[in-house]
Amino acid sequence: MLKREVSIRGSEEFSDIRLKEPMKTAAGMLGVKVALQHSFKEMGVARSIRALSEMNQEDGFDCPSCAWPNPEKGSKVAEYCENGAKALADEATTKYINGAFFQKHSVEELSRLSDYQLNQFGRITEPLMLKSDSVHYEPITWQAAYTLIADQLHQLKNPNEAIFYTSGRSSNEAAYLYGLFARAFGTNNMPDCSNMCHESSGVALSETLGIGKGSIKLEDLYEAEVVLVVGQNPGTNHPRMLSALEKCKRNGGKVISINPLEETGLVNFKNPQKASGLFGKGADIADLHLPVRINQDIPLIKLLLKKLASLDATEGNVFDHEFIEQYVDGYAELIKDLATYDEQDLLRKCGIDTDNITAAVRLLHNASKIVVCWAMGLTQHKNGVENIKEYVNLLLLKGAIGKPNAGTCPVRGHSNVQGDRSVGIMHHVNHDFNARIKTHLGFTPPDEEGLDTVGAMKAMYEGDAKIFICLGGNFLMAASDTEYTARGIQNCDLTVQVSTKLNRTHLVTGKTALILPTFGRSEKDMKDGNIRYLTMEDSMGRVRRSKGLLRPISNNIKSEPELIAELADTYFKGNHPVDWKSMSQNYELIRRSIDKVVKGFENTKERSKGVGYYLPNNVRELDFSMLPNGKAQLSLNQLPDHKLKNDEFMLMTIRSHDQFNTTIYGLDDRYRGVYNERRVLFMNASDMQEMKLAKFDVVHLHSSYDGVKRTANMFKVIPYRIPSRNLAAYFPETNVLVPYNHFADKSRTPISKSIKITLEKE
Numbered sequence: 130m131l132k133r134e135v136s137i138r139g140s141e142e143f144s145d146i147r148l149k150e151p152m153k154t155a156a157g158m159l160g161v162k163v164a165l166q167h168s169f170k171e172m173g174v175a176r177s178i179r180a181l182s183e184m185n186q187e188d189g190f191d192c193p194s195c196a197w198p199n200p201e202k203g204s205k206v207a208e209y210c211e212n213g214a215k216a217l218a219d220e221a222t223t224k225y226i227n228g229a230f231f232q233k234h235s236v237e238e239l240s241r242l243s244d245y246q247l248n249q250f251g252r253i254t255e256p257l258m259l260k261s262d263s264v265h266y267e268p269i270t271w272q273a274a275y276t277l278i279a280d281q282l283h284q285l286k287n288p289n290e291a292i293f294y295t296s297g298r299s300s301n302e303a304a305y306l307y308g309l310f311a312r313a314f315g316t317n318n319m320p321d322c323s324n325m326c327h328e329s330s331g332v333a334l335s336e337t338l339g340i341g342k343g344s345i346k347l348e349d350l351y352e353a354e355v356v357l358v359v360g361q362n363p364g365t366n367h368p369r370m371l372s373a374l375e376k377c378k379r380n381g382g383k384v385i386s387i388n389p390l391e392e393t394g395l396v397n398f399k400n401p402q403k404a405s406g407l408f409g410k411g412a413d414i415a416d417l418h419l420p421v422r423i424n425q426d427i428p429l430i431k432l433l434l435k436k437l438a439s440l441d442a443t444e445g446n447v448f449d450h451e452f453i454e455q456y457v458d459g460y461a462e463l464i465k466d467l468a469t470y471d472e473q474d475l476l477r478k479c480g481i482d483t484d485n486i487t488a489a490v491r492l493l494h495n496a497s498k499i500v501v502c503w504a505m506g507l508t509q510h511k512n513g514v515e516n517i518k519e520y521v522n523l524l525l526l527k528g529a530i531g532k533p534n535a536g537t538c539p540v541r542g543h544s545n546v547q548g549d550r551s552v553g554i555m556h557h558v559n560h561d562f563n564a565r566i567k568t569h570l571g572f573t574p575p576d577e578e579g580l581d582t583v584g585a586m587k588a589m590y591e592g593d594a595k596i597f598i599c600l601g602g603n604f605l606m607a608a609s610d611t612e613y614t615a616r617g618i619q620n621c622d623l624t625v626q627v628s629t630k631l632n633r634t635h636l637v638t639g640k641t642a643l644i645l646p647t648f649g650r651s652e653k654d655m656k657d658g659n660i661r662y663l664t665m666e667d668s669m670g671r672v673r674r675s676k677g678l679l680r681p682i683s684n685n686i687k688s689e690p691e692l693i694a695e696l697a698d699t700y701f702k703g704n705h706p707v708d709w710k711s712m713s714q715n716y717e718l719i720r721r722s723i724d725k726v727v728k729g730f731e732n733t734k735e736r737s738k739g740v741g742y743y744l745p746n747n748v749r750e751l752d753f754s755m756l757p758n759g760k761a762q763l764s765l766n767q768l769p770d771h772k773l774k775n776d777e778f779m780l781m782t783i784r785s786h787d788q789f790n791t792t793i794y795g796l797d798d799r800y801r802g803v804y805n806e807r808r809v810l811f812m813n814a815s816d817m818q819e820m821k822l823a824k825f826d827v828v829h830l831h832s833s834y835d836g837v838k839r840t841a842n843m844f845k846v847i848p849y850r851i852p853s854r855n856l857a858a859y860f861p862e863t864n865v866l867v868p869y870n871h872f873a874d875k876s877r878t879p880i881s882k883s884i885k886i887t888l889e890k891e
């Protein structure tokens with residue numbers, strides 16, 4: 130077989146960097162301008178206006194970007210943000226590539242481009258195959274592609290040699306069918322993007338509150354007394370969340386931001402849905418910013434809890450004793466444990482000054498309607514699960530759970546990542562779920578634990594997995610340890626990508642590779658003269674419909690549910706209790722099947738209309754019967770201890786304003802004042818001085834875990850307000866530094882936010 134000379138990292142060349150001061154306000158007129166620029170450039174004016182007017186509307190389609198919910202009372206005109214518009218422009222672009230393009234450009238040549246350049250080519254418009262002796266993709270028919278996959282699956286010695294990855298953009302219908310096919314085929318190898326994302330939240334919340342999802346609804350934010358926004362950059366990654374925070378502020382609520390960086394969206398927000406936002410000076414968001422050092426949230430929260438406990442000891446009602454008595458387990462142990470920590474030590478570790486601690490205590494002192502919102506700043510650490518549990522401690526002690534305007538808000542990433550998990554994308558075995566499949570569908574799913582993301586990487590690397598199928602995503606660039614992951618993928622006999630746009634996982638492939646092009650959210654999925662709709666679940670557990678309206682980019686692409694069902698039908702040759710063929714034609718059959726198999730989804734057809742319906746949530750009902758002693762669990766969490774050597778720094782890998790995960794829309798990070806460059810390292814000015822580094826000096830980043838040295842080449846240092854010994858750089862350029870075998874305890878989420886590195890000046 131041919132050894133392809135593909136580049137795993139792509140171009141590492143610099144562009145022409147420009148720096149400005151970080152911005153003091155988010156969104157506003159400039160946000161509208163940038164959104165429209167992206168839209169018009171990619172889609173033209175008419176298509177842009179049509180698509181934007183339907184996004185997040187009741188009879189329209191769900192924004193393909195993040196999972197932030199729409200208001201319960203229905204959407205306003207322009208119920209989207211700049212980055213939602215960019216995501217739409219990116220998928221609904223009129224640029225496209227096909228077999229002729231790949232005839233001209235080999236995978237070797239394309240792999241030398243940057244991820245930004247790869248995304249520029251546009252949509253993939255026909256199914257393509259890369260034969261084992263070729264460097265050029267060529268067109269293949271859908272049926273030939275299904276037959277090839279089915280034949281290779283049949284040839285495996287063991288179903289566990291196949292892996293079925295899912296990225297969180299798929300609909301409930303597609304994810305359900307995909308999970309069903311994996312199980313019917315015989316494996317639970319279903320890693321998904323949430324293994325790299327909110328898995329730590331799922332584990333922590335299940336253990337403490339009995340459900341791996343958040344407890345609040347969008348409207349709860351409006352009248353909360355205090356909202357903590359922790360390890361999250363909403364101005365960029367969940368921009369409409371700022372409208373909810375603005376409402377909360379208007380109602381007298383307070384916002385505390387806990388983040389090593391003072392992110393612009395949390396400073397001030399100009400709401401583009403209002404004239405005052407477009408032309409006025411905007412609304413200040415955070416009342417208090419706590420610049421915690423990377424991965425030092427636990428010392429910070431312990432310190433706040435100690436202060437609150439001592440106030441409670443004198444005043445008696447700072448904690449909600451009635452609530453604790455009735456619903457909470459582990460109070461005495463927690464109070465005893467808190468007493469063993471030294472306040473000065475906690476203060477030093479978290480890096481916050483005393484005045485700010487006092488201010489935070491003052492805000493929390495009498496509040497009981499408290500919401501904690503968080504994202505990747507908490508989950509992607511070795512102790513990601515404990516980070517979240519520590520914040521849950523605060524909520525439980527304050528009685529801020531299971532009542533209006535209070536609770537947990539893990540802000541989900543991909544627009545349907547939560548739904549995918551709800552309908553069965555999981556590597557764990559759920560016996561109840563399997564029993565329902567057996568009863569209603571007539572086959573027995575496997576009961577052996579499957580592989581998660583890091584498990585999948587290892588299995589491919591070690592040659593234990595031979596076929597790797599991906600429903601969306603860009604596994605190579607999203608997973609940790611890029612070089613290791615690449616070797617694993619290249620070990621496979623067959624890799625299959627169901628995709629909308631070109632990415633590096635199409636270029637660094639198994640021996641044979643297939644690309645199966647699919648619809649974007651905004652596209653019209655027609656069957657027998659009717660437009661078909663799909664359903665999604667948002668970050669707050671609400672299920673609703675999504676229906677595209679744009680003419681699809683090509684007649685030779687297929688919807689995800691249709692192509693999965695057709696593949697399954699080819700594999701089983703019509704000889705299976707599930708009627709795959711009919712399901713590929715009629716999504717109501719899929720939904721009826723979900724109704725029966727997945728608890729909480731009953732009668733989706735009716736209930737998903739309009740603003741949709743909420744899935745059951747035990748926390749909202751204050752039902753903790755599934756937990757020890759039937760109560761919510763306080764927990765004793767350890768202080769993280771990284772033992773940085775003298776020359777070591779702690780690096781977090783973060784998103785710029787111009788990307789959606791591994792899809793790079795542009796080279797600017799406007800809010801942080803960085804233009805036209807992504808290979809930058811944000812560094813504290815005093816650290817730069819100590820290291821004798823000047824602005825724009827070029828450094829290489831090294832990590833060294835278990836004696837293995839990993840390097841990310843060529844980054845320009847820029848001075849930034851970030852705690853000393855902490856650094857930030859963008860994902861995915863820095864994923865090469867994250868060791869495949871270092872991940873969060875229990876959730877196994879890679880440690881993408883706390884990587885120990887050293888710097889080498891070029």
Ligand SMILES: Nc1nc2c(c(=O)[nH]1)N[C@H]1C(S)=C(S)[C@@H](COP(=O)(O)OP(=O)(O)OC[C@H]3O[C@@H](n4cnc5c(=O)[nH]c(N)nc54)[C@H](O)[C@@H]3O)O[C@H]1N2
Binds near residue numbers: 388422423783
């Ligand atoms: N436009 C756009 N929207 C997106 C995405 C995108 O790439 N682009 N991605 C989507 C996805 S899949 C996800 S998961 C979300 C991600 O949303 P975020 O989690 O907001 O994304 P990150 O850029 O990873 O930002 C993490 C934040 O955590 C802070 N942080 C890092 N370490 C720590 C720590 O130890 N403690 C605290 N308190 N803070 C810390 C960082 O400074 C940063 O502000 O966004 C979703 N929405």
Ligand SMILES: Nc1nc2c(c(=O)[nH]1)N[C@H]1C(S)=C(S)[C@@H](COP(=O)(O)OP(=O)(O)OC[C@H]3O[C@@H](n4cnc5c(=O)[nH]c(N)nc54)[C@H](O)[C@@H]3O)O[C@H]1N2
Binds near residue numbers: 295298632647782881
């Ligand atoms: N170092 C570091 N690594 C990280 C993170 C980090 O913060 N730091 N974050 C992690 C997180 S939170 C996540 S969620 C993962 C993301 O991991 P993934 O979900 O695997 O990656 P994405 O970049 O979102 O996937 C983009 C690709 O999906 C395809 N696509 C887009 N829309 C559709 C669609 O509608 N259907 C189909 N079938 N395909 C589509 C396109 O081809 C596009 O190239 O990355 C993780 N990796």
Ligand code: SF4
Binds near residue numbers: 185
């Ligand atoms: S907040 Fe998220 S879901 Fe809403 S429009 Fe913006 S990107 Fe889309």
Ligand SMILES: [Mo]
Binds near residue numbers: 541543
């Ligand atoms: Mo994510």
